[in-house]
Amino acid sequence: MSTGTTPAGLGPETAQGLLLGPMLRHVDNTSASIWVETAMACTVEVRCGADSWQAATFGAHGHHYALVEVSGLKAGTVRPYTVHLNGKRVWPIEDGFPDSMIATLDPAKEPRLAFGSCRTSVPHDEAGNRTHGVDAMRAYALSMAGLEHGRWPDLALFLGDQVYADSTSLEMQEFIRRRRNIKEAPGEELKDYEEYAHLYSLAWSDPANRWLLSTLPSAMMFDDHDIRDDWNSSLEWKREMQKTGWWHERMVSGIGSYWIYQHLGNLSPDQRAADPLWRRIAAHTGTGELDLTAELDEFAERVDAEPESHSWSYCRDWDAVRLIVVDSRAARTLDPGRRALLDPTELAWLDGRMRGGFRHLLIGTSLPFLLPMGLHHVESWDEAISSGSRRSLRGWLGERLRRTFDLEHWAAFQSSFQEVARFATEVADGKRGPVPQTVTFLSGDVHFSYVSEVERQGGSRILQAVCSPIRNPLPRFLRYFAAALALGPAVPFGAWMASQAHVPNPPFAWSGIKGPWFDNCLAIIEATGDGLEISWVTGVVRDGDHMHPRLDTVEVASLRARGDHTHSPES
Structure with a gap:
């Protein structure tokens, strides 16, 4: 274990050229990916005992990065590691936290995941906690460092809004x-x-969170605030942004930085090997550092202009669990005649991976697939009235309501909702392979947490679990609005509104099991022999010690498989 006191922040003075990271990203049975940002061009080396792996940094916009591919590990092992720049050890530092570890997956163990979304980067002192609440991720990090909260997760899944580009501290x-x-x-x-780059540094450089991200594998997906509120909510919104003098640079910078800071580490070694930008990095053999700036900006411009040219989604399989993480923000078709949350390429990709044969099928999407039914009906109604002429009162009203109340989830893209509902039902009914115990959507975005379930007989349970926010609580007056839409009286009224706009009925009904609650939370989901167990944990200040919050459990949901559940063959 490292010793010493926790510094207020980290930089070249304390980490000797290591500006950000190390971040432990993709980990499987035998390999791990470790990402860093450095103060200079250099060779980055990761050592586990006598074993070592190296990578040269690459540059982008004057910054220096490396992703070291650690390979040849043994499954189910836990090994401490150190980071060296040009041969000089820079990690771990003397900050009071345990050594960073690489824990490879153990096929004999059921996977355990943490997930959540929406985390603002403000100080963790009394003032910051008063305005934004305790950072649940940081409270969890302190608990992990003290070995107080049981088995560590195999993965932390961050489902959007890890940085707020439009609402700055x-x-x-x-x-x-x-x-x-x-x-x-x-x-x-x-x-x-x-x-x-500075915003990512603010988000990830707090000592507790930095240690957490160095030892807990992470996977990520963006949402609107990573770029801007309401990103791709409608064609009219997009056209208004494109008329500004600053939007193009925002998009190129947002997408390019997302590729480096978040997306690159999502990929397995094989997936990275297929990525054109990574191939350019891997093929570089020159004497100097590769400057990726021009190619990164070209890539970002192309992806913005032609979203179907690149997919941000990815899929991971454990022995009995599949996790699909789908982009529900950039892969949209906004033309009112073809409006869809997933463009045809992305929808086909998801269709190909929504399969049975796993005990649990998990679908990570930043936006809840199953909103509280009252809100679902309101959003489907709003899409219907917004689809008319923008010059009409109905069209103008629908667009204003959409932006004011963020009415742009799956429910507001009915064609996509109906298609994915069909995929989920076919999996749950055994039409796409052996029936899982659960088909579970994991989401964030809405700034409250809950669990809902589709009302059905037999087959898999179809569930929606939401954890939001990690640190960005909903204003109190909006909590009442959200709670009202989650309660019974809002459902028939919303259904009536949707029927008046001739919206097709949902293919199934669903209702809440638990929630909503509005605490800053991180959720922990674990596959058990007969279902899933999900717990939501939050940070609580004790005795005025804002820098060392304790971890409390807000809610636990034990989601057992149906008693009549069987793994039936595909029909």
Whole structure:
């Protein structure tokens, strides 16, 4: 274990050139991926005892990064590791946290996952906790460091809004003011790659969270605030953004930085080997550092103009569990005549992976697939009235309501909702392979947590579990609005509104099992022999010690398989 006191922050002075990371990203039975940002071009080395692996840094917009592929490990082992830059050890540092570990997957154990979304980057002192609540991720990190909260997860899945490009903290605004006139567009929002890089540093450099991300494998998916609120909510919204003088640079910077800071580590070694940008990095044999700036910006411009040219979704299989993480934000078709949450390429990709044969099929999507039914009906109604002429009162009203109340989830893209509902039902009915115990959607975004279930007889349970926010609580007056839409009286009224707009009925009904609750939370989901168990944990300040919150359990859901559940053959 490292010793010493926890510093207020980390930088070149304390980490000797290691600016951010190490972050433990994709891990399987025999390999691990470790990502870093450094202060200079160098060779990054990861050592586990006598074994070592190296990678040269690559550059982008004046920053330096490396992803070291650690291979040849044994399944089910836990090994401490160190990081060296040009041969000099820079990690771990003397900060009071345990050594960072690589824990490879153990096929004999059921997987355990943490998940959540929506986390703002503000200080963890009394003032920050008063405005944004305790960071549930940080409270969990402190609990893990003290070995107080049971078995560590095999993966932390962050389902969007890990950075807020459009709602910045005072610290971020100070950085912006040092670079440009904050009174000129885009004002307090992010403008370029340099500002994105600083925002990621604010999000991930707190010592407790930095240690957590160095030892707990993570997977990520963006949502709207990673770029801007309501990103791709409608064609009219997109056209308005494109008319501004700053949107193009925001998109190129947001997508490019997402590829480096979040997406690259989502990929397995085989998936990375198929990525054109990574192939360019891997093929570089020159004497100097590869500067990826031009190619990264070209890639981001192309993906923005042609979303079908790249998929951000990915899939991971454990022995008895499949996790599909699907992009529900960038892969949208916004033309009112073809409006869809998933474009044809993305829908076909999801269709091919929605299969039985696993004990549990988990679908990670930043936006809840099953909203509280009252809200689902309101969103489907709003889509219907917004589809008319923008010059009509109905069309104008629908667009205004959509943006004001964020009415742009799966329910507001009815064609996609109906298709994915069919996929889920066919899996649950055994039409796509042996029947799982559960088909479970894992989501965030809405700033409250809950569990819902489709009302059906036989086959798999179809569930929706939401954990949101990790740290960005919903204002109190909006909590009442959200709770009202989750309760019974809102459902028939919303259904009536949808029927008046001639919206097709949902293919099934669903209702809440638990929730909603509005605490900052991180959820822990574990496959058991006869179902799933999910617990939501939150940070609580004791005796005024804001820097060392304790971890409390908010709610537990034991989701057992049906008594008549069997693994039936495909029909």
